[in-house]
Amino acid sequence: MNTLMIASIEQGLIFAVLAIGVTITFKILDFADMSVEGTFPMGAFIFSKFIIAGASPLTSTLLAFFLGTLAGLITYTLNIKLKIKSLLSGILTMTILYSVNLRLNGKSNIGLFNYSSIFDGREAVIVLIIIIAAVKILMDMFLKTEVGYLLIATGDNETLVKSLGENSNKYKMIGLMISNGLVGLSGAMMAQYQGFADINMGMSIIVTAIASIIVGDTILKKSRKLKNTTRAIMGALVYKFIGAVAIDLGLAPTDLKAINAIIVILFLSYNTFAPEIKNKKSTEAAQC
Amino acid sequence: MLDIKNMSKSFNIGTDNETNIFTSFDFHINKGECTGILGANGCGKSTLFNIISGAIIQEEGDIVLNGDNINRLKENERAKFIGRVHQNPSAGVSPSLTILENISLSDKKCQKFGLRKLINKNKINQYREMLSTLDLGLENKLDTEVKFLSGGQRQSLSLLMATMNKPELLLLDEHTAALDPKTSRLIMEKTKELINTHSITTMMISHNVRDAIKYSDRIVMLDKGRVILDVKNGCITEKELLNIYNSRNSGMMFQEAV
Numbered sequence: 427m428n429t430l431m432i433a434s435i436e437q438g439l440i441f442a443v444l445a446i447g448v449t450i451t452f453k454i455l456d457f458a459d460m461s462v463e464g465t466f467p468m469g470a471f472i473f474s475k476f477i478i479a480g481a482s483p484l485t486s487t488l489l490a491f492f493l494g495t496l497a498g499l500i501t502y503t504l505n506i507k508l509k510i511k512s513l514l515s516g517i518l519t520m521t522i523l524y525s526v527n528l529r530l531n532g533k534s535n536i537g538l539f540n541y542s543s544i545f546d547g548r549e550a551v552i553v554l555i556i557i558i559a560a561v562k563i564l565m566d567m568f569l570k571t572e573v574g575y576l577l578i579a580t581g582d583n584e585t586l587v588k589s590l591g592e593n594s595n596k597y598k599m600i601g602l603m604i605s606n607g608l609v610g611l612s613g614a615m616m617a618q619y620q621g622f623a624d625i626n627m628g629m630s631i632i633v634t635a636i637a638s639i640i641v642g643d644t645i646l647k648k649s650r651k652l653k654n655t656t657r658a659i660m661g662a663l664v665y666k667f668i669g670a671v672a673i674d675l676g677l678a679p680t681d682l683k684a685i686n687a688i689i690v691i692l693f694l695s696y697n698t699f700a701p702e703i704k705n706k707k708s709t710e711a712a713q714c
Numbered sequence: 715m716l717d718i719k720n721m722s723k724s725f726n727i728g729t730d731n732e733t734n735i736f737t738s739f740d741f742h743i744n745k746g747e748c749t750g751i752l753g754a755n756g757c758g759k760s761t762l763f764n765i766i767s768g769a770i771i772q773e774e775g776d777i778v779l780n781g782d783n784i785n786r787l788k789e790n791e792r793a794k795f796i797g798r799v800h801q802n803p804s805a806g807v808s809p810s811l812t813i814l815e816n817i818s819l820s821d822k823k824c825q826k827f828g829l830r831k832l833i834n835k836n837k838i839n840q841y842r843e844m845l846s847t848l849d850l851g852l853e854n855k856l857d858t859e860v861k862f863l864s865g866g867q868r869q870s871l872s873l874l875m876a877t878m879n880k881p882e883l884l885l886l887d888e889h890t891a892a893l894d895p896k897t898s899r900l901i902m903e904k905t906k907e908l909i910n911t912h913s914i915t916t917m918m919i920s921h922n923v924r925d926a927i928k929y930s931d932r933i934v935m936l937d938k939g940r941v942i943l944d945v946k947n948g949c950i951t952e953k954e955l956l957n958i959y960n961s962r963n964s965g966m967m968f969q970e971a972v
Contacts, residue, residue, distance in 0.1 A: 568829075570831055570832065570833070571828070571829045571830060571831060571832060572819075572822060572827040572828055572829070572830055572831075572832045573827055573828065573829055574832075575811065575815060575818075575819055575832045576819070576827055578808065578810065578811060579808040579811065579819060581810075582808040582809055582810050582811070583804065583805065583807065583808050583809070585800070585805050585806070586805075586806060586807060586808055586819075587790075588789045588790040588793060589790075589793050589797070589798060589806070589823075589876070590790075590793065590819060590820065590822070590823045590824070591790050591791070591793040591794055591823055591824035591825075592790055592827060593788070593790050594790075
């Protein structure tokens with residue numbers, strides 16, 4: 427396996443955490459949360475802030491998760507308390523976070539090569555697999571709890587949640603906070619992996635997250651019993667792998683954003699048109 | 715049991731589209747009674763249910779349940795006493811969850827939800843028994859996601875979920891309107907059975923005069939936010955009921971009743 431492929435697997439594992447986070451809002455709550463574009467670099471900048479201040483890599487990474495949840499709280503407040511539409515709430519949070527991220531360390535790019543990271547002295551891929559496994563197990567356990575099921579039910583049917591005596595807004599808040607926490611964690615992992623935090627590292631990250639979810643759902647369409655977390659992880663890995671193959675075939679890394687968007691378009695088109703073509707073929711076969 | 719006192723409700727207040735639905739509306743429901751609510755579209759039936767359940771708030775007046783004013787209680791807080799089955803069979807269930815998961819959520823209604831596992835394996839047999847009373851074979855489909863059920867199966871499940879913790883008041887909001895006549899009949903029979911078994915006070919909106927006569931103890935007709943008929947069942951025939959309705963709504967009929 428060449429270096430590019432190994433890097434794509436490692437990045438795929440980092441983006442898997444991002445995809446699991448966005449699964450909660452995009453897939454479970456049906457909430458297009460744009461704030462993650464700000465939360466991803468925020469996780470990186472929070473990590474940078476604390477690692478530079480002398481905290482351990484693990485503590486700094488966990489702080490990126492916990493403080494990342496606050497981004498979800500801002501979006502929740504804008505959307506539910508101030509009744510601003512969900513898409514705009516996310517965009518406003520993302521805009522606020524741009525300034526917050528610059529304020530955190532006073533600059534837009536911070537080199538982290540001279541600081542320790544969770545990958546020090548270990549194989550990055552092993553560390554990443556352990557983190558992904560922990561996130562997946564915890565999320566799966568959470569979604570099997572009473573609160574977890576109410577989170578799913580909130581995305582499905584708020585009327586039902588209210589009829590159960592619960593305030594559905596509470597579960598939107600929980601979902602947005604966990605989602606943004608995981609995106610912050612993913613940002614912190616990426617900063618350590620690439621050795622720097624950059625203000626633009628969140629640009630179009632929502633496409634990566636949603637693409638991973640769509641790819642995961644498409645390739646695992648027939649495995650109905652598979653959990654959303656597994657689909658997100660598989661989707662992120664395949665998505666990054668396809669991007670790496672494209673680069674390996676000779677496309678420039680600067681083409682990556684366009685490649686990413688084309689992958690999403692192809693998978694969405696496949697989902698839309700494949701059943702139609704299949705139906706047409708079976709109708710023709712029946713007529714023969 | 716339920717008293718609605720001096721209630722007023724308008725929509726789009728202060729705009730050209732301001733619509734007054736209720737003005738100083740008074741209404742009383744007796745304990746254990748099943749009241750059929752009839753009336754044309756726009757007469758205020760669903761608004762009345764929305765106000766009782768707390769989904770919308772009236773501008774004036776009080777909603778009193780068993781002597782307690784529940785004006786201040788939000789919709790989810792009123793769910794402790796009030797169950798509701800909607801016209802849309804999907805409105806009372808979580809489609810992406812299985813039958814077992816839906817029933818388990820409903821079993822915890824108005825209790826404290828926490829980080830405990832939702833599914834209690836010791837209760838599965840009890841749920842199977844409850845589902846078997848519906849005669850739809852749902853007891854053998856516990857792990858089926860509700861989105862794969864038919865409208866009738868979904869509505870039966872909604873009905874079961876709305877009544878399983880024995881609400882003090884059950885609101886049936888045209889709950890058979892989206893179903894075919896055969897399924898509609900089946901659901902109405904199950905409704906009657908559940909209401910009688912648990913002695914639940916019920917308000918039932920229907921556009922079907924026959925159903926109203928067959929299943930209600932009292933029949934109320936609304937028109938433009940006012941009660942224009944309030945009779946005990948047996949005091950009026952289907953034909954008389956239709957005549958009253960048509961005299962208020964020229965050219966319209968209860969399709970299923972003719």
